[in-house]
Amino acid sequence: MCLSVPAQVIEIGDKEHAIVDYGDGTQRKVNVTLVDAKIGDYVLVHAGFAIQTIDEKEARATIDIFKEMMEG
Amino acid sequence: MFHLKDKDLAKKIVDDVKKKNLTLRFMHVCGTHQDTLVKNGLDILFKECGIEIRQGPGCPVCVTTPKEIEKILLLARKNKIIATFGDMINVPGEKESLRDLKEEGHDIRMVYSIEDAIKIAEENRDKDVVFMAIGFETTAPTTASVIITDPPPNFSILSCHRLIPPALKAIAEMGELKIDGFIEPGHVSTIIGLMPYEFISEKYKIPQVIAGFEPIDLLMGVWMLVRQIEKGEAIVENEYTRVVKREGNLKALSAINEVFRMEDSKWRGFPVILNSGMKLKKRFEEHDAEKRFEDELQEINEKEFSEPEGCRCGEVLRGLITSEECPLFGKACVPSKPVGPCMVSIEGSCNIEYRYKGKS
Numbered sequence A: 001m002c003l004s005v006p007a008q009v010i011e012i013g014d015k016e017h018a019i020v021d022y023g024d025g026t027q028r029k030v031n032v033t034l035v036d037a038k039i040g041d042y043v044l045v046h047a048g049f050a051i052q053t054i055d056e057k058e059a060r061a062t063i064d065i066f067k068e069m070m071e072g
Numbered sequence B: 001m002f003h004l005k006d007k008d009l010a011k012k013i014v015d016d017v018k019k020k021n022l023t024l025r026f027m028h029v030c031g032t033h034q035d036t037l038v039k040n041g042l043d044i045l046f047k048e049c050g051i052e053i054r055q056g057p058g059c060p061v062c063v064t065t066p067k068e069i070e071k072i073l074l075l076a077r078k079n080k081i082i083a084t085f086g087d088m089i090n091v092p093g094e095k096e097s098l099r100d101l102k103e104e105g106h107d108i109r110m111v112y113s114i115e116d117a118i119k120i121a122e123e124n125r126d127k128d129v130v131f132m133a134i135g136f137e138t139t140a141p142t143t144a145s146v147i148i149t150d151p152p153p154n155f156s157i158l159s160c161h162r163l164i165p166p167a168l169k170a171i172a173e174m175g176e177l178k179i180d181g182f183i184e185p186g187h188v189s190t191i192i193g194l195m196p197y198e199f200i201s202e203k204y205k206i207p208q209v210i211a212g213f214e215p216i217d218l219l220m221g222v223w224m225l226v227r228q229i230e231k232g233e234a235i236v237e238n239e240y241t242r243v244v245k246r247e248g249n250l251k252a253l254s255a256i257n258e259v260f261r262m263e264d265s266k267w268r269g270f271p272v273i274l275n276s277g278m279k280l281k282k283r284f285e286e287h288d289a290e291k292r293f294e295d296e297l298q299e300i301n302e303k304e305f306s307e308p309e310g311c312r313c314g315e316v317l318r319g320l321i322t323s324e325e326c327p328l329f330g331k332a333c334v335p336s337k338p339v340g341p342c343m344v345s346i347e348g349s350c351n352i353e354y355r356y357k358g359k360s
């Protein structure tokens, strides 16, 4: 239920929806009223709704920060 | 897409934790965390490092009470169209499940999103459509945003949405199990942010880390908890910074606040947990199945329902026993013939254990 899958916004549809691409060949219309997403953004999709944008740079930074933390 | 991986780091963390000779018990409250743990053998790996991780009440289907199940079954028998997320359909009620009713010809539809349920209502204006709204703070905003947008008059929800922090508080206060740290659910936290957890660290001195769902996320999360314990700290830390913001998702939170009021609520296996349930505010009463069908539901409201015989989901959900410790696990209770909801739901601890490890 709390399962959420990352996807990329490829097309803004009507006011409430966008088409997202899951990166495995599937695309789907999802509701984007809970986020501020533009074309190219990655979002987390849960039960047909984008619930947050994903910060791709932050993902890599997490690992780097963590490595430093482990040294300290 | 976004498979965060780093083999060297993973090994380093495991070696480092192993060296410390720990005996700790952590709890998480998320089926997806359990899936990552068991699927990747992390549960065994952590155990070898002296860290036991238990799944608490983190499965929306599982914590839904027998009474709520009987309500939706009754509404189905009274010829409403029932729309529900996948797993719910197989949860056994006292006599039968939604699937049994579907096979008898009642109109039960599995949906992926509440928007699919709205579509069903639009296409069947002459019938009542009831959506069984389950899920934690991750799912509640999706329900809320649909209720705000004036759904069709024949559409209503049976709100079984629940909040995670009050359940953590209940676990801490019940004190049945010593818990050295909570691994907090990444996607609930996406919505609520860090603040709602803080009182738990302050009041009960339990360290908490919000973690993502890749194996490396859980390794880092566990390491952060261990570090807090070593330092004698109890704070809320965030490992899942690529998605979880300190303040959460403000749009989603405001949708929840606009639509729902919090109410004391029973969870399967738990006594009533204060302010842990989300019910529709009065002005949305028209779409509240409990109000709309109050008369029909009265017979259910007046009755008490018990757990399926022999099922120990309650103790599994409180983290007191592992699924394998239930005598029915893998014998009388299997996913194709589940006794309790923890074997039905793909987020239930019994189902996950059975799926990856087979019989006990």
Ligand code: SF4
Binding pocket: B310, B311, B312, B313, B314, B316, B323, B326, B327, B328, B329, B330, B333, B334, B338, B339, B340, B341, B342, B343, B344, B350
């Ligand atoms: S194995 Fe089956 S009967 Fe036992 S606790 Fe799990 S769901 Fe209930």
